Structure formats: C-alpha cells, structure tokens
Amino acid sequence: MKRIVIILCATLATPLFFAQSHYKYPFRNPDLPVNERIENLLFLLTTEEKIGMMMDNSQAVPRLEIPAYGWWNEALHGVARAGTATVFPQAIGMAATWDVPEHFKTFEMISDEARAKYNRSFDEALKTGRYEGLTFWTPNINIFRDPRWGRGQETYGEDPYLTSVLGVAAVKGLQGNDPKFFKTHACAKHFAVHSGPEWNRHSYNAEISKRDLYETYLPAFKALVQEGNVREVMCAYNAFDGQPCCANNTLLTEILRGKWKYDGMVVSDCWALADFFQKKYHGTHPDEKTTAADALKHSTDLECGDTYNNLNKSLASGLITENDIDASMRRILKGWFELGMLDPKSSVHWNTIPYSVVDSEEHKKQALKMAQKSIVLMKNEKNILPLSRSIKKIAVVGPNADDGLMQLGNYNGTPSSIVTILDGIKTKFPNAEIIYEKGSEVTDPSSRTSLYQNFISQKNGAKGMKVEFFNNNEFKGQPANTSVNSTAISYNSFGGTQLAPNVGRENTSAIISGIFKSTYTGDVVFSASTSDIYTLFVDGKEIATRKGPDARHPSEFPVKMEKGKEYQIELRHTQKGKYVSISFEVYRKDPVNFASVREKVKNADVIVFAGGLSPSLEGEEMMVNAEGFKGGDKTSIALPKVQRDLLAELRKTGKPVVFVLCTGSALGLEQDEKNYDVLLNAWYGGQSGGTAVADVLAGDYNPSGKLPITFYKNLEQLDNALSKTSKHEGFENYDMQGRTYRYMTEKPLYPFGHGLSYSKFVYGDSKLSKNTISTNENVTITIPVTNVSERDGEEVVQVYIKRNNDIHVPVKTLRAFERTLIKSKETKNIQLNLSKDSFAFYDEKADDLVSKPGDYTIFYGGTSDDAELKSIPLTVK
Incomplete structure (x- = not known):
C-alpha cells in the first residue's frame, strides 16, 4: 500500500516537479500560470505572514525570500516625494490642456522615471520603502464640485467626461502596454462621493440622490475600471449613506465588485479605518477587530495604516474566516506578479529602463510643453498681449512672481531646477528694464524682509548658521556631518535621500545654531517648520516647541530684539518619523506700503502682477489660519484682500496691468475685473511654469488652454444657486443642483471650457x-x-x-x-x-x-x- 501511494504521488507530482526543477518554490516559476503561482504562495504563507502583507508597509517573509515592500507611492504630476524628478504642471493645469495624447505621453514619462527609481532603490536595498515602490496612488478623479475644496487642484476639474478621458489616459500611461507585466500600478481615488471639506472628512456622511451618484460622481471611476483596467481603487475617508466608504455596501459590494466586476485591489485611504472606531470621527464600529473584519468583508484588500494588525483577533472572534483573508490576499499577490516583483529581473523588460531618463532633457521639454498648453488666456482687453519684443520697461509685481515652490503644487516631486515667472520674463525680454517689487505676501497684510544674512555660525565664524546632524535621537557623540548654511535652512529626506553625507535615513537629530545680530529694535520673526519634534531657543531660553509630528502649532515666533545686540539662536530637531523636513527662516514684517510700490512701477510700459493663491494655503487637511482659509479649504473664493488692494493701487498708475493668476482652484474675481486688462491663468505650472508664462506674454506661444472648472462671479452666486433640499449647507452640500456648468443657470464670470487665443x-x-x-x-x-x-x-x-x-x-x-x-x-x-x-x-x-x-x-x-x-x-x- 505504501508503494502504491508513493507511485501515485510521484506520478501526480511529475509536472510540478519538472516545472519547479530550477526554482525552490513553484510560485517563483515565471512559466507557470499566475493563478497557480498565487495558490502556491497562498498555501505556503502562514496567517500571520498574510496579515503582515495586507498593509501598505508590507512585511518581509525571509523564509520565502519575499522582500519588504512599501505600497504607498505618489505620481500626481510627476514622481513625488522620491528625490529628483521631473515636475509637470499640477493636475488641474494638465486638465486645462484638454490634450489627451500629450497627457498620455506625460504619464508614460512619469512611469519611466518611476520604474528607473524603483530599479535603483531595489537594487541597492533589496526592499522598497514608502515612495520607492511601483504602486502609485494616482490619479485623483474626484469631481471638483465646489471651488472651496483645497484638493481640487489634484483633480481634472468639474466635468465627469473630461475627468474620465484624462483619467484613463493617465492610467494607461502609468501601467504600460506590456501583455504580461504592468510598468506600474495606477489607482483610482477616492471612491467615492469625496470632495471636502478637509476639516471634517473623517466624520462627514455624504447623502445624495442616485441620479447625482451615477451621472456625476461615478462615471470617471467606471471608465478607469472598465476602459483603463486600473489595478487599484482607493476608498475614501468619508461615509456615504451612513457607511464609511471603505466598508460600504453600495459602493464596494454592489457597484464596484458587482455591477462593474472589478477584480483588482481596493486599498484604504491612509488611516481611514481608524476613523471607524473613533467616536470623534465616524464612530460606526465598536473596536479595531470589528473595523478590520467589516472592511475586509467589503473587499478592502490592503490597508494604508495598521488596523489590519487586528485581523488575527477578528479571526479568533469568528468575525471573519481564513477564506476572507485569502480572497483579499489573492488580489494583493496578483499585484506582486503583475508587476514582476517575484520574477527574475531579466524577464521583466521594464527593469531595463535606465536611471538616465529621470530629469532627462526630453522630459524637461515635455514639462515646458504641458505648462504652455495649460495656460488659459481668460481676458485680453485691447489685445495688450502679446507684448512687443521691443518693450522698454516691464514691472513685475506680486507674491508669486519669484516663488518657485508655489509652482510645484502639492503631491509634487523635486525638480533639479525651477524657472520662476520673474526668471522667465528676465530671460525672455533681455533688452528690457525689469523692475521687480514683491509688493505683498499672498495673504499677509505685512511684507517680509529676510534677515538671514545677519547670522554668523559662531563668534568670528562664517556667514550663516551651523548645522550639526547626529545619527541618534539624543544629540549624542560626534556629529555625523557639520556644515554652515549661508542661506535659509531647508532640508528634507523624502524618498529616503540623505539629509547630508554620512547622515542616516532614520533616527537622526540636528542642532541648528548661530549668532544673530539685530539691525533694528523691534520684533524679529523666526519661522520654524519641521516634520517631527523641535525646540527653539534664544539665548538659552525656550521660545517655542513642537512635541510631535501631529502637534498643531504656529510657525511664526516674534521676538523683541535691540538694534546692534547679538543673540544666540538654536533650533533642536529630533526625528521620529521615517522622513525629515526642516525649514528655518528669520525676517522682519512691516505693513505693506502700497503707495511706495505704485511709485516704483509707475513709469513701466506694462505691469505684470503675479498673484493668486499658493499650495501652502490650499491642499490636504492643512493647518492654515489665514483669513479666508480653513483646514486646507477656502471659506471665501475672493482674491486675498491684500492682493485686491495692491491690484487697485497698481491700476492707479494708468498703465496696462497683466494679472498672471497662479491657483489650483477658481476664484471669484468680479470685484477685481476693473483693476486688470489681462487675466492669464498659469495654475501651478510645475518646474517650467515661468518659462511658459513668458512665452505666452511674448507671443512665442499662442495660448490654447481651456478652463476645466467654472469661475463664478463670487461665492454668493454659487451658494444662492445651490439646492435647498439638502440638510447640509454650502460647501458641505453634495447636491449638484446649481453647481458647475452642467447645472448652473446663471451666467458665471468665466465659463467652463473658456479660453482665448491670439x-x-x-x-x-x-x-x-x-x-x-x-x-x-x-x-x-x-x-x-x-x-x-x-x-x-x-x-x-x-x-x-x-x-x-x-x-x-x-x-x-x-x-x-x-x-x-x-x-x-x-x-x-x-x-x-x-x-x-x-x-x-x-x-x-x-x-x-x-x-x-x-x-x-x-x-x-x-x-x-x-x-x-x-x-x-x-x-x-
């Protein structure tokens, strides 16, 4: 009997034995069907190992030679948070191109850079961390239903069809066209009925009609699933019809998995599951194990967060079965195989993409082309544009004229260089006299004058501040790196890059110090912003402290100082998170002198005013206290008052005023229209935004962008048109009645699809x-x-x-x-x-x-x- 069993087993096992003859395990064999490989790996994994692979920070399985993997990566308009990368215009700007082929081409380039970065980072570490992998949580295809939403800049605008077409192009560009391996994964987010407010997104319950659901909020997701074959879908923070989106019967079970037959992964938004059991947020679930079980049963496969650490408790309590875990694991493991991450490197041709594509000349040219195409000429009275190339004197005024960081938007990468609007104009008009006056900040009625040049590193030391990095959290021992910064402090380690040579990537600390000599008597403002814990000292006295990564705090600290006196300044920073960002500035604040600005520019032939908004004001769940802004959103859609006043003052010169508007959202500019002759919308134009603006001003590029959003006259025009049937008011009302060009019956200031040309x-x-x-x-x-x-x-x-x-x-x-x-x-x-x-x-x-x-x-x-x-x-x- 034993002999018969042995013969039968050998006979049945012969094909498998042959198939795996060169591989330790069948799942490693690239010649086997993917489903067989998945089932073999699923059989080999323990329950604990499976759970460890069901969160964004996927745990390694050393015994099976499966590396750790970070699922979280971003590529909204270029590979983000991963060191040097080409930065294209913000998504809302790319939507203004209405150019599907070039949008697709752009995302082909982005995915080339993504693969090149992955190839290098994995080769170096045999693992990938956050912002180093191949799974990109892009694009954001939510509908920009209300101009107050700070994250609307990440979308393709207010129209479901335009969003669908551009979204599918982005997905196809990211995922590639190989019949066997995807170049990267794209992700359709945030599913669904999600568009602010940011401040209550963890507790908000969206309630809308079925008509609005199917005609407005779902079409783009359906297109990405059925036409784009998107491999990941991210469920949103908010609830829909009383259920959190990541455990929603209607959205996930009935529509996504049911009607649309979606077979890819569902990933939660980051720490969205933690909102389920916290009473201050949704509070719909009693505890972590119930939350984990419910999300899993609704086919949320991968969690960004750590609530799925409780799946073993869910299993022990009978809330789920091993089959429930396996159902999600099959989709997760399919992702590993689709991307070729468990195949021999030589078998995946995407692995041959060289690192030289990153920040290449071809990609830089594409960034400029997309910036040019994105610019919308909204108003051009008396055909003031294009400007004559023989113009003698140009005044460039405004808070966004010389701000390169503004141009990068949010969810951005780090370009090797940025051309600001001021830079672009100087280059384009080399024979003209350029008068530059910042004039004002974006919202602050005071102007800032940097005082960093008044620092020396130590007594009789060099100009600037001394920076000492330690490879521990306690400032102990000898510094791993010491340097003197002659310009304002700015460090970041996003993407795992080192802060400085010999400095570790984790568990670091820093002491930034110097002697500051005040040039006046009065308030000197110190501005500190870091990703972790810091303390600011002046002459040994603690002035400010931040106790943790999530601590809310003001960033500006005025200190009364005396003219001619020296002060010892020290900022101590302790790294607790994986990545570090440290910035430190010092400046003087004075009331804006509008009359002085007017006098300085009154003799110019034309005044170019570069203003609008900034990604430091609008974005994701931000700590912003400026007037007209809340939590990353806007409470007003008017241009900030200080800029309105400055524009009015410039108008008094009698000279033509060209308003270059930098923004991620629509503004209600009706009251300002009389104060400018030209309105040129440059959005957040990416690394080459300044060149593109100058090209349009000079007529070297004929503007052709079209608005992907409606510019209402003012907030009253929008709110008065909104549905009165919703229990929510204004921004929190998700009904479409009265919103966007599709349902608006009044005439807006500038309509969707508008854009002038030469x-x-x-x-x-x-x-x-x-x-x-x-x-x-x-x-x-x-x-x-x-x-x-x-x-x-x-x-x-x-x-x-x-x-x-x-x-x-x-x-x-x-x-x-x-x-x-x-x-x-x-x-x-x-x-x-x-x-x-x-x-x-x-x-x-x-x-x-x-x-x-x-x-x-x-x-x-x-x-x-x-x-x-x-x-x-x-x-x-």
Whole structure:
C-alpha cells in the first residue's frame, strides 16, 4: 500500500516537479500560470505572514525570500516625494490642456522615471520603502464640485467626461502596454462621493440622490475600471449613506465588485479605518477587530495604516474566516506578479529602463510643453498681449512672481531646477528694464524682509548658521556631518535621500545654531517648520516647541530684539518619523506700503502682477489660519484682500496691468475685473511654469488652454444657486443642483471650457451622420472650423448635449472634444463621435445609466458659453 501511494504521488507530482526543477518554490516559476503561482504562495504563507502583507508597509517573509515592500507611492504630476524628478504642471493645469495624447505621453514619462527609481532603490536595498515602490496612488478623479475644496487642484476639474478621458489616459500611461507585466500600478481615488471639506472628512456622511451618484460622481471611476483596467481603487475617508466608504455596501459590494466586476485591489485611504472606531470621527464600529473584519468583508484588500494588525483577533472572534483573508490576499499577490516583483529581473523588460531618463532633457521639454498648453488666456482687453519684443520697461509685481515652490503644487516631486515667472520674463525680454517689487505676501497684510544674512555660525565664524546632524535621537557623540548654511535652512529626506553625507535615513537629530545680530529694535520673526519634534531657543531660553509630528502649532515666533545686540539662536530637531523636513527662516514684517510700490512701477510700459493663491494655503487637511482659509479649504473664493488692494493701487498708475493668476482652484474675481486688462491663468505650472508664462506674454506661444472648472462671479452666486433640499449647507452640500456648468443657470464670470487665443476661430454649420438614431447607435458630428486670423493656433472643439424637455438632467453636458492645430486661413472639418453612452442618463428602474430616447440638442463651439455655441437637433428613438 505504501508503494502504491508513493507511485501515485510521484506520478501526480511529475509536472510540478519538472516545472519547479530550477526554482525552490513553484510560485517563483515565471512559466507557470499566475493563478497557480498565487495558490502556491497562498498555501505556503502562514496567517500571520498574510496579515503582515495586507498593509501598505508590507512585511518581509525571509523564509520565502519575499522582500519588504512599501505600497504607498505618489505620481500626481510627476514622481513625488522620491528625490529628483521631473515636475509637470499640477493636475488641474494638465486638465486645462484638454490634450489627451500629450497627457498620455506625460504619464508614460512619469512611469519611466518611476520604474528607473524603483530599479535603483531595489537594487541597492533589496526592499522598497514608502515612495520607492511601483504602486502609485494616482490619479485623483474626484469631481471638483465646489471651488472651496483645497484638493481640487489634484483633480481634472468639474466635468465627469473630461475627468474620465484624462483619467484613463493617465492610467494607461502609468501601467504600460506590456501583455504580461504592468510598468506600474495606477489607482483610482477616492471612491467615492469625496470632495471636502478637509476639516471634517473623517466624520462627514455624504447623502445624495442616485441620479447625482451615477451621472456625476461615478462615471470617471467606471471608465478607469472598465476602459483603463486600473489595478487599484482607493476608498475614501468619508461615509456615504451612513457607511464609511471603505466598508460600504453600495459602493464596494454592489457597484464596484458587482455591477462593474472589478477584480483588482481596493486599498484604504491612509488611516481611514481608524476613523471607524473613533467616536470623534465616524464612530460606526465598536473596536479595531470589528473595523478590520467589516472592511475586509467589503473587499478592502490592503490597508494604508495598521488596523489590519487586528485581523488575527477578528479571526479568533469568528468575525471573519481564513477564506476572507485569502480572497483579499489573492488580489494583493496578483499585484506582486503583475508587476514582476517575484520574477527574475531579466524577464521583466521594464527593469531595463535606465536611471538616465529621470530629469532627462526630453522630459524637461515635455514639462515646458504641458505648462504652455495649460495656460488659459481668460481676458485680453485691447489685445495688450502679446507684448512687443521691443518693450522698454516691464514691472513685475506680486507674491508669486519669484516663488518657485508655489509652482510645484502639492503631491509634487523635486525638480533639479525651477524657472520662476520673474526668471522667465528676465530671460525672455533681455533688452528690457525689469523692475521687480514683491509688493505683498499672498495673504499677509505685512511684507517680509529676510534677515538671514545677519547670522554668523559662531563668534568670528562664517556667514550663516551651523548645522550639526547626529545619527541618534539624543544629540549624542560626534556629529555625523557639520556644515554652515549661508542661506535659509531647508532640508528634507523624502524618498529616503540623505539629509547630508554620512547622515542616516532614520533616527537622526540636528542642532541648528548661530549668532544673530539685530539691525533694528523691534520684533524679529523666526519661522520654524519641521516634520517631527523641535525646540527653539534664544539665548538659552525656550521660545517655542513642537512635541510631535501631529502637534498643531504656529510657525511664526516674534521676538523683541535691540538694534546692534547679538543673540544666540538654536533650533533642536529630533526625528521620529521615517522622513525629515526642516525649514528655518528669520525676517522682519512691516505693513505693506502700497503707495511706495505704485511709485516704483509707475513709469513701466506694462505691469505684470503675479498673484493668486499658493499650495501652502490650499491642499490636504492643512493647518492654515489665514483669513479666508480653513483646514486646507477656502471659506471665501475672493482674491486675498491684500492682493485686491495692491491690484487697485497698481491700476492707479494708468498703465496696462497683466494679472498672471497662479491657483489650483477658481476664484471669484468680479470685484477685481476693473483693476486688470489681462487675466492669464498659469495654475501651478510645475518646474517650467515661468518659462511658459513668458512665452505666452511674448507671443512665442499662442495660448490654447481651456478652463476645466467654472469661475463664478463670487461665492454668493454659487451658494444662492445651490439646492435647498439638502440638510447640509454650502460647501458641505453634495447636491449638484446649481453647481458647475452642467447645472448652473446663471451666467458665471468665466465659463467652463473658456479660453482665448491670439488666433480667431469661426465655427461653421455642422452635419450629423444621421438626424435620427436608435438608443444603441452612435452618431458622428462634422464641425467646420476656420482660423480667420493671420496666426496658426490650436483650438479645442467641444461638443455638449442637452436632453430636451427633461428637468432632471444637466442643462448641458460635455460628450466629446478634440484639440487640433488650425493654420492661418485654414478650414478644418473636425469629426467627433457620439457613442450611445453619450445619451445615457440615470434610470430608476435599471438603477443605472441607460441610453434614453427623445429629442436632443447638440451644442458645439470653443466654450460652454451658450452665447457662443451653435446647435443642431438630434432625435434618439
């Protein structure tokens, strides 16, 4: 009997034995089907090992030679937080290009840099940490429904169709086209019905109609899943209909896994599960083990956070089974194999991408091209632009004129160089006299004058501050590195880069010290910002302290000083987190002297005012106390008062004023329109934003960007139009009624799709391939567009549809567009396809989008503005 068993086992095992003859375990064999490899690895892993691999900081399994892996990485508009990388315009700026092929090309370049960085970091450490892996939690395809949302800059705007098309392009560019291995993973976030406010996102419960859910908030996610084959979906912090999104029946079970048949990974937003059991947040679950079990059962596979450490307790309590864990693990392990991370390096051709692609000349050129294409010329009275190349004197004024960090937006990388707006203008107009006056800060009614030059490192020492780094948390022993900084202090170790030679990447401390000599009697302001714990001392006296990474604190500390007196300054920093950021400045604050600024620029031929907002004010869950801002969001959409006043003062010169607006969101500028002749929206333009602005000012680039968002006249216009049926008011109301061009009935200041050019385009009468179609047919519209100007230019041809006699649907909605170059005096016939999905709207019986019969109006033109659109009727039977 024993002999028979042995023979049978050998016979059955022969193929497996042959398949793994060169591999220790079958899951290592690249010739086996992926499902077989997954099942083998799943069989080999213990329960504890599985759980250790179900969080973003995936634990190594040494006995199986599986390395540690950090799932969390970012690539919103370039590889982020991982050292040097090409930084393209912020996402909202790339949306303003309306250029799908170039958007795809941009993300191909981003994923090339991503693979190159992974290849190097893994080769060096045989593991990857945070911001070093191949799984990018990009793109953000939430709908920018309200201009107050600080993270709207990360999106592709307010329209579901534009967001869908650009989102799919980003996913395909990131994931590559290899039939076996993905170049990287992309991630559709944040699923779903998520767009602020930031301050209550951990407790907010979104309640909307099914119509708004299916017609506005879900289309982009569906497109990324079904057209883009996105491999990860991130569930949001907030709740929807009473259930947190990461354990939501409707979103995850019924729609994502059910209707859409999504088979990829679901990952939680970071520490979102901790909101389940904390009473100050959702408080929907009694404890960690119940939270972990519920999220897992709703197919949240990977947690960014550590609540899944409690899955063993969930298992022991009978809340889940091993099968529940295995179901998620199969999707997680599939990710490992899809990316080739468990295959021989030579078998994955993406591993041959050289590091030289990072920050390459080709990528730098693309960053400039996208910055140029993103710029929207919103107003150009008297054709002041383009400026003459023989112009004699240009005044450059404003808080954003010489601010390179502003141009990088948020979720950004670190470019090797940045061209500011001031830099760009100086380079573009070498024969003109350039007068630069900052004029004001973005929001602060005081101006800042740096005093860092008044530091010496020690008695009779060099100019600047002494910086000592220690490879421990206690400032003990000899410093690992000592240097003198002649400019304001700024260090960061994002991406695992060293703070300085010989300095470790973790558990460091630093002493930054120097002697400061005051040049006046009064308040000297010290500004400290670090990622961890710090204490600031003046002459040995503690002035300020930050007790931990999450401690809320002011960053400015005024200290009364006497002219001519010297003071010993010391900042002590202790690293507790994995990454370090340290910045330290000293300056004088004085009230803005508007009259003085006016006098200095009054003789200029033109005044370029570079103002707007800053990513230091709008963004993710920020600690900002400035007037008009809260938690990263805006409470007002007006231009900050100090800038409004400065613009009004500049207008008194009688000289042309060109307002270069830098922003991640729409502003209500109605009250400021009289104070500028030109409005040029440059967004947060990335590393080459300043060059792009100068190119447009000089006419070397013909502006062609279009707004992906509506610019309301003021906040009252928006709030007055909002639905009155929601229990929430204003920003917290997620109803679409009155919001965005799709539901707005009033005339905005600048409409969605708006953007001027130095060329002039005239639209002829369009033709449809059929005037009547069935609900399952497509139709083609042919639109003649003529460039009647003397200059070649690009135009974005836009097609909108309206379902007539239906009060429940949008007043019009974008269904097709194409960006095209039209030469001077040329007429182009633009053909655009309207699929049957173009006529799909929510149907209560189907509980989904359904192509609807009826009479439609097809609108077309270069904007969504009714006054400039032409139309043609269509019947769907």
